[in-house]
Amino acid sequence: MTVYQSYLSDGEDKSEPQTGFSRVLDIMIDPVVETCIAASERKKFLRPRWDQAVFVLNCLSYLLVSSLRTNALFTLI
Numbered sequence: 001m002t003v004y005q006s007y008l009s010d011g012e013d014k015s016e017p018q019t020g021f022s023r024v025l026d027i028m029i030d031p032v033v034e035t036c037i038a039a040s041e042r043k044k045f046l047r048p049r050w051d052q053a054v055f056v057l058n059c060l061s062y063l064l065v066s067s068l069r070t071n072a073l074f075t076l077i
Helices: 004-005 019-046 051-077
Strands: none
Touching: 019 051
16 A cells, blocks of 8 residues: 555545555456456356366465565565
8 A cells, every 4th residue: 555655646636545546456356356257157167066166266365375475576676
């Protein structure tokens, strides 16, 4: 959030940074989650015994861990 606040331009509302940050999350995160869910639905159609919930959980967990590792690398530089 601090990094986001430091990049606000003069025209943006600095009193409510959560509004702009929520927009960023909507643009970046929602499509990824929707893609994981869509992939699980396609796989479930092809393989009826497919555990859809486990696939989505694994997919989202992988994305979370990957992003944490990436952020950790940037802090080391």
